[in-house]
Amino acid sequence: MRTGWIIVFALVVLVSLAAFGYAVYRRISVLTLGQKEMRWDNIGQRIYNFFLYVIAQRKCAFGEPYGIVHFFIFTGFIFIALGELPLFFEGLFPSFKFPFLGTNFYFLYLKDIMSALVILALIIAAFRRWVLKPSRLYRTLDAAVILLLIFGVIVTDWLTSGARIALTNSTVPYPVYNAFASLLRGLSAGSLTAVQEIFWWAHVLIVFGFLVYIPSSKHMHLLAAPFNAFFKSLQPYGGQMRPMDLEDEDIEEFGVGRIEDFTWKQRLDSLACAECGRCMDNCPANLSGKPLNPKQLISRQLKEHMLEKGAMMLKKGLKSTGEDAAGELEKIAGEDPQAAEILQKSLIGDVVTADEIWACTTCMNCQEQCPVLNEHVNKIIDMRRYLVMTESDFAPELQTAFRNVEKNFNPWGVGWADRASWAKDLDVKLMSQESNVEYLFWVGCAGSFDDRAKKVSVALTKILKAAKVNFAILGDEEKCTGDFARRAGNEYLFQSMACENVEVLNGYGVKKIVTTCPHCLNTLKNEYPAFGGNYEVVHHTQLICELIKSGRLQLKRDVSLEEQVVVYHDSCYLGRYQNEYTAPRELFKVVPGVKLVEMQRSRNRSFCCGAGGGRMWMEEHTGQRINNMRTEQALAKNPHVIGANCPFCITMLEDGVKEKAEVEGKVKVLDPSELLVKLLRD
Template structure:
């Protein structure tokens, strides 16, 4: 699609395009400025650290389409449109530099190669746009909500591409370009125009030249006011994505005497990055398609939550911006009254339903699937923090959990003095009796108090003993890690528990910790450093894999078919997918079959985000939906790595009346059974 040096061979007054270009860029710049003013209504947050890593994130996700390509049809579609336009833009830039500034950039074989490349990518972009139109208006997947802007954006792109090829075809037909074969798109169209009179060809070329130009400048001007703005906001959002561990929530400064409230009560409590998220969201629906709450008919759609925040931002921003600048909004009385009423809507309860806030399992599937790297879960936790810390509003059953954590440092409310009873017959020493212990086994509340998960804790101990590992436990000195309290929103209670645990472990000089609960694992590894707890934390599936690889444990044999459930906090939060599968694959005779949703797309059991302690009264049950996926594999055993998942899947099998045909066990239990 690169024309020869005679680019303006029959265009009179082509200099007007420079004026039109200035107008287009002025409209574009004004739109960007206006949008950025709204984002800056949010609180300050530093997202300018580690520039090199941020550039890498953009290269991987924006240019490499890492997440988009996980789905074949939309992935190929978007890849073709994106790269077609990138190459088209670069080619146009080269043309402008040479034709308008007289720079000798391309000639000879370079010219022919670039011409061929532009045509190939231009054709690919047209195919991509047609695929997008077919998908949006013919296939109509549920997750897509189509509006007028979607159609205008796609048709505008298509018109620019098609008119570009028409221009090329007319030029080739009129000039008899001997190198036309290197422009296959234009060459094909040239055959259509070659029979026309020279004057007709010239007239058509003039018309389409100006038409194409106006479309291109219109496209530029339209970008900030349309869905096309994601061309800018999505890479920007990827650049400013959090570089902290995925499982780390921000630490509230509860001693800040100037803080008027804690958590997110209103729009202004969100950060500028939170508000940029709303503009970067393209409404693709990947988050919604992978949200366990949405898929089980809960009043939560991650996509809708972000879109509702965006609408509220522009509603309230119309009032806040003039106030911030100390000027009159210029609106009439009626318009001001309507805007004021919209802006006065409460963020919690009116913009976002309370039931939606409490439906989230914090499984992070929305964030893991989002190509724009929108951060849904931290916003949800921020809303919960306000409800809990400032309003004391939370599901009634959670009150007992908080009381149990305060009084006995565990959600079950069992006396703290009984915390080590599970280990009485196992010969396990506490650190106060074994100061030479190299490793702390963090048992967790489930392992210490839940009858079913005590068996898992015992299995872990037996494996460590069989491998000759020098370890100990904290016994009655161990307290709940506080993970559920934090995810529910009780930051005060979480910090109290965390600080006490860190102090105890530091007093014993703990360096390395093994835990079989992914929730404890994530908290100790990624969040305790906020309180000075810098420990090496290993999940028991990782440690077992290491022991097997070192020959300190034997895998054994089992003529059985199993399916493995990736827990959210081990998988999506900490990217531990390989080690558990290595353990299973090392067992001779064992056959591993994957569920439909596995690895980063694994389906939540429904217990995360403190949901373990809440009644599930809305929609269908998440654990039963996941259980159905396990049953569909035809496996005899379901292997887990998490106390919550084990409980929820066992309950799911009972509900489906399949507990006699299918067993659930932790990976440590499986190994212990095979040791005998």
């Protein structure tokens, strides 16, 4: 290569790296405008997560049929990227042979094969996006450019290497390179030299063009996703809520009302989003026709607003656009109205609508399926906090539920003194009578006041007594855990309930708790520790399984129950939140005559009943009713029984069955304890 071309190559490299570095710097600068958040704990676990989710592609590669296509693109891209390193030295020092990567037979052979597999995967990906056209994949110019760039990198490398092999009239053991050399061998030496140089430069320009393009495209996730995996929350889903100091008198606004109020990690999620659409493909709000689309929320609405407003804040030297910056914003409005319009754009209203925020059921399916480990739900709850605690803007039905909890410590509004009435004929001990028990049975609001849920409370009580478990209840000392209030944005009400409950529980020295409500389970287990409440909390299906296996619970095995097909529904707060999928299924299988079948959406992909996140107390005004959709999914299996493990799920599914006149009265919705109680020995 002549000296002049070496200089040109060096300039291409320097300009490309400078442009790439500047673009990345701008993105990082925008992230720093977010609130602080500590994500440096447990480095060992974080390194493990990096290898598990980035290198091994755990969620991306094997989570669905097309995941393997991405696996080959990703793995092949690594070989291709490593193979580009010798390019730098080849351009600057033509006679230099880069050690290993430029000469190692095994690496070059794998690179040759992997490049071919990447091309095949690209063709499949393009066919899927532009021919099959699944709704979750947007057919954008950006997506087309990325595919063409990867395709161009590989094909120009093949042509360059093929021309070089043909020019030297040599044979190499690399099948694809050899194939291209064979195609070009009929050309003259001069033509082969021209082909080599032309496609070498084409390769160089595509590679460095790709490098410059990445930070400004959706493929910024190539750079951001590895960090997202490293900084993944190490808390269970139910323990990931951002803490709020309600006693800080300097706080003027609660929740997130401006994009800069999100933490740097919450903002990083937007850059890490690969726009794969798995979240929207599993979101009950989106699938039922509600305004919320988690992919659109993260990758478009929040991301575009963050980048636009962040760039303007950096330009104007602002760290915030809150009340403390009112004077500066007024000055900017007088000097640059266009900039002021960007800076004063409302996050809630102009960027995200209130209907989108309230559509979420907090089922966590979006987060569970996300291959780059984005955390969607807590952003929505943070915006709910702003609406509820700063703007007092929420549905009248929620106002009623909030007031009921404030007055009677339960969202039903039933007098708190009647909390233990369900157990009046069951001889159940109160903690005030005897606190030295093995388990506290946390009945929950539904189990105490809802007529349907009371049946599960009674069934569990009989089972615990049959197993001779020493337990007690709190009676009228038990109050709502505050789960729905927290997820509906009323952090003040949640913390009030949490502190009062923890005081009572710690006063009795409670160590172990069993509950029939997965929402109570999650709150007591994962959220109360932040308020001084540390307990071993189990779901009743888990405890019953343990009692059966240990021999403490003896069941009649010779009973003759009617044969029945049971289709099981995984509740979000026991399944995804607690990763418990086995215990309820094992209990149904214990019952003679039961044939357990699965819905298409089950286990960690289970479809929500629609009651989570405070939605139990709100009406659905748009799209289909989520509980009806889930009921239809269950009825498609022609069951006699729809199995459930949560009082909210049971209520929602029973309502769904009632909507179907042809099955009402024929299909029951049952908790496993309601079947097991029939097997108790006399």
